[in-house]
Amino acid sequence: MGNGAKAAQKRERNGERNAAKGSKSQAKVNEAAKNIICSVCRQPFLVTTRAPALEEHAQNKHSKTMADCFPNAAK
Numbered sequence: 001m002g003n004g005a006k007a008a009q010k011r012e013r014n015g016e017r018n019a020a021k022g023s024k025s026q027a028k029v030n031e032a033a034k035n036i037i038c039s040v041c042r043q044p045f046l047v048t049t050r051a052p053a054l055e056e057h058a059q060n061k062h063s064k065t066m067a068d069c070f071p072n073a074a075k
C-alpha cells in the first residue's frame with residue numbers, strides 16, 4: 001500500500017546568516033553542551049534545556065518525575 005505519502009512540512013526558519021564567525025568552535029560547544037541524558041531512554045538533551053521541558057519528557061514518555069529521568073540535571 002503506497003498511500004499516505006504525506007510530505008512532512010518542515011518549517012525551519014534559520015534566521016542566522018552570519019554563521020561565518022566561529023562556526024567551528026560553535027559546533028564544538030554544541031556537542032559538549034549535550035550534557036543531560038535521560039537515564040530511562042538515554043535521549044540526550046542540551047544542557048541548556050529548561051527544567052519544564054525535561055519534566056515534560058519524563059512525564060509524557062515515562063510517567064516519571066524529572067528527578068527519576070534526569071538525576072544529574074540541575075533543577
Ligand SMILES: [Zn+2]
Binds near residue numbers: 039043057058062
Ligand atoms: Zn526518557
